[in-house]
Amino acid sequence: MSARLGKTVWLKMEALQPCGSFKLRGVGHACLTHAERGARHFVSSSGGNAGVAVAYCGRMLHIPVTVVVPETTSARALELLRLEGAEVIVHGQSWAEANTLAQSMLDAHTAFIHPFDDPLLWHGHASLVDEVAEAGIKPDAVVLSVGGGGLLCGVAEGMHRQGWDDVPIIAAETHGMASYARSLEADAVVALPAVTGIATSLGAKQPSSEAVAWSRRLPISSVEVSDREAVTAALQLLTDHRVLVEPACGAALAAVEKNSEELAAAKDILIVVCGGVVATLAQLQDWERTLA
Known part of the structure; x- marks a missing residue:
C-alpha cells in the first residue's frame, strides 16, 4: 500500500487479536x-x-x-x-x-x-494508541472504521492522552451505514431510518454521543466508501498480507486507497486494521462477483 500510494502506511493489526478483532x-x-x-x-x-x-x-x-x-x-x-x-x-x-x-x-x-457504548470499553481500546506511541510512531493521520463509535472513542482517548490532538482522524463508513457522517454534518447525534449494505459490523443506526462529542475536541472527518470498495480493499489486504478481514474493516482500507482529500497532505498514515470474524473468504469472493 505504501508503494501504491507513495506514502508511508502503518497497519495496526488488530485482526490478529486472539478473538479476531480490536x-x-x-x-x-x-x-x-x-x-x-x-x-x-x-x-x-x-x-x-x-x-x-x-x-x-x-x-x-x-x-x-x-x-x-x-x-x-x-x-x-x-x-x-x-x-x-x-x-x-x-x-x-x-x-x-x-x-x-x-x-x-x-x-x-x-x-x-x-x-460499543461504555467508558470501560473506550479505555481498553485506547491502549492501541499507547502501543503505537511506544513504538516511536506519530502518524500524520489515523484512519479507522466507525459504526457505533466505540473504537473511535477509544482511539481518540488514546490520542489525546499521547498529546496527538493535532493529528486528524478519518472515520470510514460504507454508504448505507454512514450514521457518523450524517452526525458530523449536523454536529449532533443523527439516527438513520435504516442501515443497508453488507458491512453489518458498522450497522449502528446512530453513533454514541461520545463519538460525536470527540469531533468537537479533535479534528475528525468522514470518508464514505461503497460496499464494493470495502470488499475489494479487504481482498487486497489478503493478497498483500495474507490476513482476512470483514468488509467493515475494509472500509478503512478502502478510504486510504481512495487517497481522499482528507488524506492528501498526510505522508505517514496509520490504519487501524480492526479485523472481524463473521466474514469468510467465500463470502468476500461472492460479494466481489455480485457487487461488480
Missing part, C-alpha cells in the same frame, strides 16, 4: 474490571465481534457468558460463539430487541458488556 481490548478491560468487582456471569447482546470477544474473555476468566443475538445473526457467528463456550439465545429481528432481552437478564452478580 474488540478484545475494550471488552477484555471491561470483563476484567467487572470480574474484580465480583461478577459471576457476563451478558452481551452482540452477534458479531463484541459477542465473540465477550465469550473469549469469559472462557479465559472461567466466567459463564450468555450472548443474546437477533435472528439475522449469521451461522458463522453462532458457530464461533458456541465454540468459545457461550450460551447463545436467538431473539428478535434486530439488535435492539436482542439488547432488551439481554438487559432483562441482569442481576447483582451479572455484568452487561455493551458492544
Whole structure:
C-alpha cells in the first residue's frame, strides 16, 4: 500500500487479536474490571465481534457468558460463539430487541458488556494508541472504521492522552451505514431510518454521543466508501498480507486507497486494521462477483 500510494502506511493489526478483532481490548478491560468487582456471569447482546470477544474473555476468566443475538445473526457467528463456550439465545429481528432481552437478564452478580457504548470499553481500546506511541510512531493521520463509535472513542482517548490532538482522524463508513457522517454534518447525534449494505459490523443506526462529542475536541472527518470498495480493499489486504478481514474493516482500507482529500497532505498514515470474524473468504469472493 505504501508503494501504491507513495506514502508511508502503518497497519495496526488488530485482526490478529486472539478473538479476531480490536474488540478484545475494550471488552477484555471491561470483563476484567467487572470480574474484580465480583461478577459471576457476563451478558452481551452482540452477534458479531463484541459477542465473540465477550465469550473469549469469559472462557479465559472461567466466567459463564450468555450472548443474546437477533435472528439475522449469521451461522458463522453462532458457530464461533458456541465454540468459545457461550450460551447463545436467538431473539428478535434486530439488535435492539436482542439488547432488551439481554438487559432483562441482569442481576447483582451479572455484568452487561455493551458492544460499543461504555467508558470501560473506550479505555481498553485506547491502549492501541499507547502501543503505537511506544513504538516511536506519530502518524500524520489515523484512519479507522466507525459504526457505533466505540473504537473511535477509544482511539481518540488514546490520542489525546499521547498529546496527538493535532493529528486528524478519518472515520470510514460504507454508504448505507454512514450514521457518523450524517452526525458530523449536523454536529449532533443523527439516527438513520435504516442501515443497508453488507458491512453489518458498522450497522449502528446512530453513533454514541461520545463519538460525536470527540469531533468537537479533535479534528475528525468522514470518508464514505461503497460496499464494493470495502470488499475489494479487504481482498487486497489478503493478497498483500495474507490476513482476512470483514468488509467493515475494509472500509478503512478502502478510504486510504481512495487517497481522499482528507488524506492528501498526510505522508505517514496509520490504519487501524480492526479485523472481524463473521466474514469468510467465500463470502468476500461472492460479494466481489455480485457487487461488480
